[in-house]
Amino acid sequence: MCHDLALSLHHSMFIPGIERLATDEQKAEWLPLALNFKIIGTYAQTELGHGTNLLALETTATFDPTADEFVMNTPKITSMKWWPGGLGKSSTHAIVLAQLVLRGKNHGMHPFIVQLRSLEDHTPMPGITVGDIGPKLALQNIDNGFLMMNNVRIPRTNMLMRNAKVSRDGHFSSSGSSKANYATMILIRVKILSWASSLLVQGATTSIRYSAVRRQSQLKPGGEEMQILSYQSQQYKLFPALAAAFAYHFVTRTMTAVYEKAYEEIIGGNNRLLAELHSQSSCLKALLSEETCVFLETQRRSMGGHGYMLMAGGGAYLLGAMTLPTVEGENTVLYQQTARYLMKQVANALSGQQLQGSSSYLAADPEYVCPIQEVNDCRNTRILLDIYRNRAYGIVTGTARKLHADMTSGMEQHVAWNNNMIRLVRAGKVHSQYYAVECFVEGVE
Template identity: 55%
Template sequence: MSVAIVSNLGKIPSKVNPDLQIERDRSQLTPYISEITHFIDGGRQLTEKRREIEKILFKESLFREYSNDRVYRSRQEVYAKGLERSVRLFTLKQEHNWNDVEFGLALKTINEDHTLGLHNVMFIPALERLATEQQKAKWLPLARNYKIIGTYAQTEMGHGTYLQGLETTATFDARTEEFVLNTPKVTSIKWWPGSLGKSVNIAIILATLIIDGKKYGMHPFLTPLRSMEDHQPLPGIKVGDIGPKLSINSVDNGFLILNNVRIPRENMLMKNAQVSREGHFTSRGPNKGNYAAMMLVRVNIVNWCFTSLSNTSTITIRYSSIRRQSKLDPSQEETKILDYQTQQYKVFPALATTYAMFFVSKTLRNRYLRIHAEMMKGNYQNLAEIHCQSAGMKALASEMTVEVMEVSRQACGGHGYLAAATLGDAVAASKSLITVEGENTVLYLQVARYLMKRFAAAVSGDTLSGSTDYLTMDPSKYMCPLKSSRDCRNVELLCDVYRFRAFLMIAKTARKLQSDIEAGKKQAVAMNDNLVQLVRAAKAHIMYCMVKDYKESMSQLQTSLSVSNALHNLNIFFTVFNMVKNAGDFLETESIGLSQMEWLKEVELQMLAKIRPDAVSLVDAFDIHDDTLGSVLGCYDGNVYERMLKSTENEPLNQSDVHYSYHQHLKPFLQRNNHSKL
């Protein structure tokens, strides 16, 4: 086939695919799509601003075409293009004077697909949260005006989530009023920080403070890494890229080796702790106050889960609406795969989880901002609570996201395996969330330890507040509130069931721990012997918090009846789906009985049919630009097959009819075999 013929066949129709248009015409939600879009964006004005920013960005091929040809680039080209996008993005921010909200819209528009993301996501927030007012006055203008480009270097080759084990040291030299930074072992080498390898010239390094041989815990140190003149590493510093990853290869995750690197005393970020010129250490609050920036990133991760899921759901539901496969009725044409119940059971959990993540992430952010404001005033009363919530929600949200995204990719069949579909890369990228900013199992265990302390306080008669207030309940008074199948559509009642399951799993685990200790086991041994149950208890608690936050957010929503009904259907399905998925826990704790589980399974399938008519409208409401999706399967016009064929024109193998390797390898082999037969 000649190139000319391929180009003609690959022409993209100007009209929307009729199968997709029918979905929009038949949905009662279609006239109200903008209503959903506006509350997702935060109001009509922000929707208009986002679209304005999209026009600015996608006028440039740098942002418009990169996602389509990235698969054909080498690692060096991917990094170089990502860096180019970062510089251009920062330049546009300055040219248009975008504030933080507007810049956030720009980042969302390009799926945060650029190299220097850590500068805005962690470096600047860390300065805002860990520096004194005097330090902020010096460093924040430099960072915000991109006179310095920084990252946040915490994770080491041998230590990640266990921050007390960090081996990088910052030893105070009172004679020179300097800190001397070292990575004394191979395990203490900083490993994984984004943008560290080749891009940034400064980093906030988390290191163990040492004064006169005594350790004072982990603290942040602002450390220049590269020359401002020629970008060469400074004396005592060896820095580089750690190599290709499963995804996100535009970011140069790096390693850092420090050998007697000296920084001024003033470069220790001293909001939470200070070292005087004489070497006296004082602390203003809990050492965990230094985790404020990390907690913010965990809060942000829940929102990133929403963004990833909204992209994936848009692609899979639009594709499922135009893809036809086999026949339900032999007398009719092939059936849309979205009409098969099995397909709905693959893609609707992702859709429902997407909306759940939107409401949950919004609630979590508001909670974090409130508690962070308290901490900035010296009130750390709710620090443990927000640490529990941010760690647990990050873990559960990322776990759920990866799972439903992978099922969604599979739901697109073989075409979903194409790089041009972008689903595979999206799944691979989302998998990083399982380990970034705290490995999920470790985070669940941190939640569990908090729960064990709170349960002990409840047993002692203390009054509890916050997410654990239910631990004071009397389990003997519980009766399953689901008296009929209709009750299984009542999210308030379902939430009560989640709460009781969490209570019993926490109580059972706490009592087993206490029993093991009373039987003579050391506390550390008893903990290790119950880690699996501790994780299960933590998940049950966070799942209860998630369905509760989702329910309460929905109850406060003021929308038209059509929107309310459609979103309520998703809320019911999400809540019921996760009950059926975790049926063993609910039955084991006798939160429900077998009859209730049968009702739940019936309702679960009934809700698939309820969601089906509005599925396309519900993803259209995300209002994601085609260039943001960058997928041949998910474009608004639904012309999937034409786009798939068109995408092959970018494949380097197709730039000639005969590849050069044919002459090197295949031709001699065939000639030799043919000659031997003669």
């Protein structure tokens, strides 16, 4: 499994977290330790009570100016960190996301490096209660854990201060690039695109190879048994996933390039591309993770009884993929985040603004006439792309109109949002499908 590896969080979140959240001085201190495995780290954000609603996280980091230290606490049962990979048994350190409290004032969520276990004998540090959360459906090689902190003291300099600082006298300042914190979270969503993609490639390879060698039933009575891949229905099960595997490859490649370009700008203090990056990484993470699960289950079933064997591999791919719709932003929530961006873009277009990036198609009504004249047109990828664009345009702008009408009729904004949530999720999804097809068409061309 590409992401069922012990210590995977050390590589996927802890080291990239230091690289993106630490000052140069902090990087010089922590990176050599992490890269040489002198310390093992994880990323502790989710709490028992909250995963999606980050504003509601309860862990606190309260500055004590007399000692020049932060005092870390998880004050309630619901505030205990819950889920971080590698926390249960392996990690010696964690990047802990906590509410920064200075002189009684909350300055929002910030990252802190906390030592969890002794580097001598691996026992928990004073004030730390840590352990494994127990058996899961899959990913047994990753020791997901819980963490409670009771007045755990860390040096002030353990706050990762690239984007926001607390000075020796307890003064808070944030730099122009404070939104770079978000860019770090987005990174893992972009990585999920490639994990989903590689799981799908493995599933497609296994099921198509199996279907090439498996023979079952005759079409012609008394004739030779058919290679199951020759059945039209078997192709219908397997080939869309094969095409999707290529599409996902191109989506991943495009989004990785978009991320790298945007991140360079963001750390330079220019947040021009942040909203677009956030929107695209959200809906594409949701789309690829959701569809990968559906395809993998279809592939497993396409191998008949043998598909249910662990040794066939398909089940393991599926169980691994089943985490992806939940982690790093639950899919329904992510589609809504994209929809929120799209609703703003529709409003911007109506007010005469020039739209840039993936949503620029919302600027002009395509006055669509279906371009399909004959059956061969269905194989023309540019025509198909046109159809996807028109579909996205219709659903996104239709949702915006409905939302606007509800609010104009006196419905409060949050009520209108909830009453239109299914439409909004669909808007995020069709937008992501159009973008995925665009990446595919441009990739194969």
